[in-house]
Amino acid sequence: MKKVGIISQARMTSTRLPGKVLLPVGDQPLLQYHVARVQQSGLPLYLATTTNATDDPLADFAATRHLPCTRGDEQDVLARYQQCAAFNDLDIIVRVTSDCPLLDGQLIAENVQTYIHTDNSRLYLSNVLERTYPRGLDFEIFSRELLEEAFLHATLPADREHVTPYIHQNRSGRVQFQHVTRREDRSLYRLTVDTPEDFQLIQQLIEHYEAATLSTDALIQLLDQHPELVALNAHIEQKKL
Template sequence: MYNNRGKIVATIEARMTSSRLPGKVLMDFCGKTDLQHIVERLGRSKYIDEIVVATTINEEDDPIIDLCKNIGCKYYRGSEEDVLLRVLEAAKSVEADYIVEITGDCPVTDWRHSDHIIEMFFSGEYDYVSNTIERTFPRGFDTQIFPVRILAEVNEITQNPVDHEHVSIYIYTHPEKYKLLNWKADEKMNHPQFEITLDTIEDYEFIKQIYEILYLKDFDFSAQDVVNLLIKHPHMIKSLENTDRKDPFKEQKEWKEKHEKTI
């Protein structure tokens, strides 16, 4: 527990039925799965007390449970559609007070970043701290912290399916309700055009290259190491221009407007 303030738990959302790249969380990088790498990288944190994988009751996710058992990681099985509720219940299952939310498509996540936002969170009376409110970091290094009680409140407040699919979106789109803090990247890390997330087979080949270069030299390579590598080898950099990415903010607003019209 960080200064005895309460139990800090990292939740990792993971399932086998991703629409664009099924089974991605168990894909191999240098002899270990994507999910195992994330667990091990977060496990080096100075402040995270426990890690729990938030997966679903779908039997197709049984291999995730097998992996968790093999590596000694806690897990929770919940709703496939309601990700917010799944993460909330996963956190409660290990008696968490605070959630550091990570998704299973970020195999280069950096525990140093998580520790920094934890320090920022406890530096004041904040409800939510992340490095994504304003996008300055590359995608793939997203990290955020908020109290379990806040997520429980959000679960009761909103029925918007977008809010329940994107766990913390309601919090950071309501600054009038919650005290937010954004961590802005310094000059060396300020490359929002970089994307290091595992969503397609092309992503897999890209991240596999990163692991084969960095992990074999230093298993605890940093986010800065990744960025430095991409700057040095620009031919490796993925373009965001043709990324087929949904806009959750637009979807959230559209659902709210439609719902309000029907009341």
């Protein structure tokens, strides 16, 4: 049996909204929604944060919830993933980011099964390259083999910071791809938290529309029905690699 693990990267020093993952929404921090939603996949979740003192609160958060946590270099996030995967002996890695509080664990679980059934260690499966899902529902699935290859050979700062460019740009020439897409494109919707406007939307969705209980399809339907909510962060541009 292949050992699958979801690794979520987290830090407190976000440039556009520092400390965002521990900002309170309702009666709990934003990160708690992320953890609870991802754990609905039924797969082990690991937090990969930094050794900086500023991220001690994240390590404390993980410890109080019995959530495995590894710590490494702030800029070399690729090394953090490699360290976490090696320490926990993972064969298959699901990469997510902690600023996505409404990730759908069931969607992740379904696509992990798809990945396992391919039995192909050279496969990279995601919903991020051919983007049709709202930003903030992102996941990437790849093997330990591809992760170790990237760790050993990726040299550009952007490769190390953003974890998967070496893989999804197929620098080795031997990566195969499978894209997870929806029939209706809703890629312009933002359910990630990178700015105060993003946080305002997520706060509204969770506190007034019970978004933390909704499936992907129900979340998208809710946004379709409320263009005034979509408008809260529609002008935000995603940071480039």
